[in-house]
Amino acid sequence: MMTVSNSNAPLLDVRNLTIDLPRGADRPHAVEDLTFTLERGEILCVVGESGSGKSMTAHAVMGLLPKAVKVSSGVLRHDGTDVLSLPESDQRALRGGRIAMIFQEPMTALNPLMRVGDQIDEVLRYHTTLDRAARRARVVDLLASVGLPEPDQLRRSYPFRLSGGQRQRVMIAMALAVEPDVLIADEPTTALDVTTQKQILELIRDIQAKRHMGVMFITHDFGVVAEIAHRVAVMQKGKLVEIGPAAEVLNRPQHPYTRQLIAAVPHLIEHREAFGADRKPVLTAEKVCKTFHIGGGFFTPGRTVVAGNQLSLTIRQGETVGLVGESGSGKSTLGRSIVGLIKPDSGRIMFEGVDLLSLSRTAFRPYRRHVQMVFQDPYASLNPRHTVGDIITQGPIAFGEDRGRALEKAKDLLKLVGLDASAAERFPHEFSGGQRQRISIARALALEPKLLIADEPVSALDVSVQAQVLDLLEDLRHRLNLSMLFITHDLRIAAQICDTIAVMQKGSIVEIGPARDVFGNPQHAYTRQLLDAIPGKGWSIPEDVMATGRHGAALRTSA
Amino acid sequence: MTAAVITPSRRKGSGFWRAFARNKGAVLGLVFLLLVVLMAIFADVLFPTSPWDMTAAPFEPPFSEDALLGSDTLGRDIAAGIAHGARVSLLIGLTSTAVAVLIGVCLGAVSGFYGGWVDDAVMRFTELFQTIPNFVLAVVLVAIFTPSLTSIVLAIAIVSWPPLARLARGEFMSLRSREFVQAAVTTGQSNLTIIWRQILPNSLSPIIVSASLMVATAILLESSLSFLGLGDPNLMSWGYMVGAARTVIRQAWWMSFFPGIAILLTVLALNLVGEGLNDALNPKLARKGRA
Numbered sequence: 001m002m003t004v005s006n007s008n009a010p011l012l013d014v015r016n017l018t019i020d021l022p023r024g025a026d027r028p029h030a031v032e033d034l035t036f037t038l039e040r041g042e043i044l045c046v047v048g049e050s051g052s053g054k055s056m057t058a059h060a061v062m063g064l065l066p067k068a069v070k071v072s073s074g075v076l077r078h079d080g081t082d083v084l085s086l087p088e089s090d091q092r093a094l095r096g097g098r099i100a101m102i103f104q105e106p107m108t109a110l111n112p113l114m115r116v117g118d119q120i121d122e123v124l125r126y127h128t129t130l131d132r133a134a135r136r137a138r139v140v141d142l143l144a145s146v147g148l149p150e151p152d153q154l155r156r157s158y159p160f161r162l163s164g165g166q167r168q169r170v171m172i173a174m175a176l177a178v179e180p181d182v183l184i185a186d187e188p189t190t191a192l193d194v195t196t197q198k199q200i201l202e203l204i205r206d207i208q209a210k211r212h213m214g215v216m217f218i219t220h221d222f223g224v225v226a227e228i229a230h231r232v233a234v235m236q237k238g239k240l241v242e243i244g245p246a247a248e249v250l251n252r253p254q255h256p257y258t259r260q261l262i263a264a265v266p267h268l269i270e271h272r273e274a275f276g277a278d279r280k281p282v283l284t285a286e287k288v289c290k291t292f293h294i295g296g297g298f299f300t301p302g303r304t305v306v307a308g309n310q311l312s313l314t315i316r317q318g319e320t321v322g323l324v325g326e327s328g329s330g331k332s333t334l335g336r337s338i339v340g341l342i343k344p345d346s347g348r349i350m351f352e353g354v355d356l357l358s359l360s361r362t363a364f365r366p367y368r369r370h371v372q373m374v375f376q377d378p379y380a381s382l383n384p385r386h387t388v389g390d391i392i393t394q395g396p397i398a399f400g401e402d403r404g405r406a407l408e409k410a411k412d413l414l415k416l417v418g419l420d421a422s423a424a425e426r427f428p429h430e431f432s433g434g435q436r437q438r439i440s441i442a443r444a445l446a447l448e449p450k451l452l453i454a455d456e457p458v459s460a461l462d463v464s465v466q467a468q469v470l471d472l473l474e475d476l477r478h479r480l481n482l483s484m485l486f487i488t489h490d491l492r493i494a495a496q497i498c499d500t501i502a503v504m505q506k507g508s509i510v511e512i513g514p515a516r517d518v519f520g521n522p523q524h525a526y527t528r529q530l531l532d533a534i535p536g537k538g539w540s541i542p543e544d545v546m547a548t549g550r551h552g553a554a555l556r557t558s559a
Numbered sequence: 560m561t562a563a564v565i566t567p568s569r570r571k572g573s574g575f576w577r578a579f580a581r582n583k584g585a586v587l588g589l590v591f592l593l594l595v596v597l598m599a600i601f602a603d604v605l606f607p608t609s610p611w612d613m614t615a616a617p618f619e620p621p622f623s624e625d626a627l628l629g630s631d632t633l634g635r636d637i638a639a640g641i642a643h644g645a646r647v648s649l650l651i652g653l654t655s656t657a658v659a660v661l662i663g664v665c666l667g668a669v670s671g672f673y674g675g676w677v678d679d680a681v682m683r684f685t686e687l688f689q690t691i692p693n694f695v696l697a698v699v700l701v702a703i704f705t706p707s708l709t710s711i712v713l714a715i716a717i718v719s720w721p722p723l724a725r726l727a728r729g730e731f732m733s734l735r736s737r738e739f740v741q742a743a744v745t746t747g748q749s750n751l752t753i754i755w756r757q758i759l760p761n762s763l764s765p766i767i768v769s770a771s772l773m774v775a776t777a778i779l780l781e782s783s784l785s786f787l788g789l790g791d792p793n794l795m796s797w798g799y800m801v802g803a804a805r806t807v808i809r810q811a812w813w814m815s816f817f818p819g820i821a822i823l824l825t826v827l828a829l830n831l832v833g834e835g836l837n838d839a840l841n842p843k844l845a846r847k848g849r850a
Contacts, residue, residue, distance in 0.1 A: 339745045368747040381738035385760045394756075395746030440742075447746060 009080035011214040012038035012061070012099075012182055017074035019056055019065070019238075030056040030069060032238045038182065043208055043215040045225045045246070047261070048235035049462035054218045057235075058184045061216075062101050063091055078182065097127050100175035104187040106167035110159040116170045117143075117155025123177040142173040147203060165196035172203065176211075183208070184216045189224065193326035194489065198533040201227055220463060222265045223492070223536030226250055234258045251542050259545045264467035266492035267541055279316040282451050282483045283338065283371075286312050288347030290333050306507040307333035308344060313485075313502055313509065315451060320477060320484040322498030322515065324491055324530070330507040331487045335453045338485065339373045340364055351451075369399055372444035376456040378436035382428040388414070388439050389424030395447045406446075413442040417472060434465035438472065445476070452477075452484045458493065470497055491534055495519055503527045578839035585835020588828035595825055599645040606639035610795040614639070621813045629813040631804060637814060640795050641821050647796040648825065651712055652778040658716035659777075660723055660770050667727025668754055672735055682728070685721045693718040697780060701789045708791050711784060715777050726769055730762035764840035771836055775829035782822050797822050 019031040031053040038044050048054045059065050061076060061083070076083045078094060086094070095101075103109040111119055117139050124135045143151030146169040159167055168188060175183055185204065189197040205228050208215045219225060225232055225246065232249040234242040234257065242255040253259045290308035307330035315321050323331045336342040338349055340356065349356045356367060375381035382391055392413060393406035401409075411421035417438040428436055437457060444452055454473065458466040474497060477484055488494050494501055495515060502512040503526065511524040522528045580586055598605070608614060613634040615625040621637075623629065628637040670681035688696075700714035734740060735758065743757045782798030784790055790799045797818040804814030 341741055341744060365747055368745060371745075373742065373745045375738040375742060377738055381742050383739040383743075383757055383761070386756075394743065394748060394752075398746060398748045398752065443742065443746065 009077065010037035011040050011079060012216070013075075013077040014057070014061075015075045015077070017057070017060065017076060018072050019053070019060055020070050020072045022068040027237065029053075029072075029238050031060070034074070034235075034238075034240050036233055036240060036243055038214040038216055040181070040214055041208075041212045042230040043205070043217055043228050044231045044233060045229035046216060046218045046233045046235060047220065047222065047225055049220060049261075049464065051237070052235040053238040054235050055186055056238075058101065058186050058216065058218055061099060061184060062095055064101075093127070096123060096180075097178050098180050099182040099184065100178075100180040101184040101186065102168070102171045102175050102188045105191050106164060106171050107159065109171055110167060112159055115156050115158055116162070120155070120170070120174045120177055123174055127178040138177070142177055143170070145176070145207070146170070146173045147199075148173070163196075164192050165199060168192060168196075168200050169203065172200075172207070176207065179211065180213065182214050182216065184218075186218045187220070188217075190219070190221075194491070194535075195326065195529060195533040197224075197535065201535065204228065221535060222250070222262055222463070223534065223539075226536030226539035234261070250539055253542075253545060260464060262541055262545050264464040265536075265541060266466070266470075266490065266496050279318060281314045281316050282319075282351070283315045283485075284313070284348075284350040285334065285338070286348040286350065288312070288334065288337060288344045288349060290330070290337065290342065290344045306330070308337070308347075309507040311347070311507075311509055313512070315483050315485055317483055318477070318481050319500060320486055320498045322494035322501045323485060323487045323504060324489065324494045324501060325504035326489060326530075328506075329504040331489075331504050332455055333507075334504075335373070335455050335485060335487050338451075339371050339453055340368065341373075369395070369447040370450045371453065372447055372449035372451070373453040373455065374437070374440050374444050374457045377460050378433050378440055379460070381440050382436055384428055386427075387424065388426055388428065388431075391428070391439065392424070392443045392446050395443065399447065410442070410446060413445055414439075416445070416476070417442045418468075432465075433461050434469060437461060437465075437469050441469075441472065441476070445480070450483060452482050453487070454484060455487045456489065457486075459488065459490065466493070473497065491519075491530055503530065575839050579835050582831075582835040582838050584831045585838070588831030588835065591824060591828040592832060595645050595828070596649065598642050599649050602639075602642040602646060606636065606642050608636075608639065610635060610639040610643040618807075618811055620811075621817075628817045629811070631800070631814045632807060632811070637800070637817050640800050641797065641818055643795045644797040644800060644818065644821070645825075647708075647791070647794045648778045648781060648822075651708070651715065651781045652774040652829075655712045655715035655719070655777045655781075656770055656773045658712060659720040659773060660766065662716065663720035663723025664727045664759075664766060666720070667724040667729075668731050668759065670724070671728035671731025672750070672754055672758070674732070674735075678728070681724070685724050688718070689721045694780070694783065697784060698787065698789060701784055706784075706789050706791055708794065711781060711789075711791060714784075715780050718780070719773055719776060723766065723769060723773070726765060727762065730765060731758055734758045734761055768833055768837045768840060771833035772830060775826040775833070778822065778826055778829070 014037070015035050017031055017034040018029055021028060021030045034053075034057060036044070046054045046057065056065070056069070060071055065071070071084060078099060083091060083094060110116065120139045120142060121135050124130055124138060128135075130138065139155050140151045143155055148154050148166060148169050159170070162170065171188075188204070189200050192200060201224065204215065204217070207213070217228065229246040232244065232246050233240055234249065234255065236257045242249060242253065242258045249258065250262070253262055288308050288311040292305045292307055294303045294305060311330075311334055313321065313334070323334065325331045333342060337344045338356075344357060347357065351367060351371065354367070356364060359367070389407055389410050392410035393401075393403065396406040396409065397403060407424065411424055414421050414423050419435060419438055419442075423431070423439070428439065431439065440457075457473070458469050461469060470493065473484070476482060486494065486498055498515050500513065501515045501518040502509050503518065503524065504510070505526045511518060511522065511527045518527060519531065522531055614636045615623070615630040615634050617630060617632050617634040619626045619630040619634070621627070621629040626636045626638065628641070630636055631640075666681050666685065670678045697714045697718045700717060701710055704710035704714070740753060740757050743753045748757070781790070781796065782801065785796045785798030786802035788802060790796050800818035801815045801822075804811065808815055
């Protein structure tokens, strides 16, 4: 099965690779004329925005391309052997045997009905001749080597019992099962919390160094690149635009696209003056509590999750309050309680002197227009069957505005958020993610709210688009004197846009204060842990790139 | 990742037809169904005399001079019976499905949208209907209200709405938590507007698909009722023809064979169309393996 290693040849040698997309796609090639190598013992980061062809490249190496997508030309050599010309069975032995892959979403990559130990055992059964007992010992070894506690017990667990980080560790253990020399990691930390991400990055770096593997690490996050890359390849629309040593690409990027991407990376320290505490409060939450009861029936008690424990928070006129925390910390619950999508168990939410929680449904309705929300997923938050004009005008019409006037206003709003007024007649699916998020913002603004709740408004967007949407929100809040509650898991983004930061952990606000203090001098251990986990802390964006690139990004309104 | 690269088709209509036409069986079914509809519309032109009238000698075999598909025990033309029976079958199939969709979607929508005790109450009510065997209930209802077009339509509708209610409930429940519905809530739209304008249009595809299949079941139910002699006595129907001919099936196979074939093909055509609609309206299934 193992080919004799040809030590002169690079581990992975991709030459002039072109992958065709089916007809009717927005471009003829997913990947065009791509050439790069991966050497032993290095981590090559492949960076690019969605649709840049970075995943397609990895999938081509692993033979995972969808049926309609074909490699039309180019050579793909692993250790000197041409992979694509090998018969199917040899390719299969190579994959899993010498090239392994880990995926973005560990929950869907693992079989939910199989114990994790059996899933790793399966790999060993196909690729080695070990007997049962030896395989079991190896599984335990592997689980221990990826830092999982009590591997002998853990191997008998089902995936749903494990946390996201643990699942990703299991995936890595499975990938390492037969000692591959190439590991392809397709955004392995994107679905994870920042503290877990840090651990997984450390683990990958550690294992790579110990086993002298070549790692092809696909990511869109320059922070992660700065953290682990030896070399960096930047892809744009299927073409490789820049490749070189990490220090070179990160600090002296040559290609304009690379410069633009780096300039768009949210950067932690941006000195913002502490917000005047004398301004009038718009909204005050006092001791808001919410507990969710999950599952359970007549005979079985369900699980309870405390999503809000005595949450208190004040948002002043014109202030942006950032609510940061990891997934499940209850930050969305607070946001949703304020807009009235969730009814808290106790506490008060005072808006201009009125407790919103004490109001009945009908009495609450007039306040809805003052508190509006921008949702996370621009693909799910717009009704696919309505035109953009309809989507924006539905709110004002519900509050008694005349249809014609509402439509006029919607067109003005579209211009305000940087879209053409003609967008009103089109349907959401004709727009990109960033444009949809602009529409979503226009919808929220249509009711002329005083307070905007932004629930992870940029986390589904590419980094350069992210920067544009953040710029838009920043611009709007000054122009319209908006107050904003900005919910995010990304501290870098919070640092850029927020005056005040509230850090949440397990349903409680553990620290709250001016952004400058929270980031400059964190008091709570959890805040320090979060700050410490931000990828790419050691790297600061070069000054000249900041100046030129940011401007370039702002000009590109096509988002 | 692939989906992000490929732009969605611009014109929805043409895309739908292309997807539908990809399923050859569905097109065949649709063509046959159109023929049945034409036959029902022009029944009076094709066979001007009433299908109850004697037009030939009794027990004429098919392809005889005055009866193309033969005649029955009383000398009535089988071909005329099939043409006129198509009216009854289609009418009952479509109207009873329409009534069932109305009941099912309303209850399902309310149940799925409001959840909680409303959902519990509506679903227990639905289960009450589901625990009684469909056909038995239909027979009882028609027997109580005396067989007539209205009572048959209502009986069929009453026994066939529960699956639709469950389907609509499921759709509403999953769409209820979608962000665009929550956005509608936060922009102050009323519950009725949200149900009618936001959720319903997005939940129609599976409802249309199962309604198309339900037309077929309704036709079968009507035929079975008529077979048992519970059809509208004033209307010629396929089920009645099969039922009336069952005693002479050994001597005159054609009397039950041709109406039976009519039922079979129509139901098959409806099922094919339903499946084609399913492929066309649920693009995830239809384009499997086609990127």
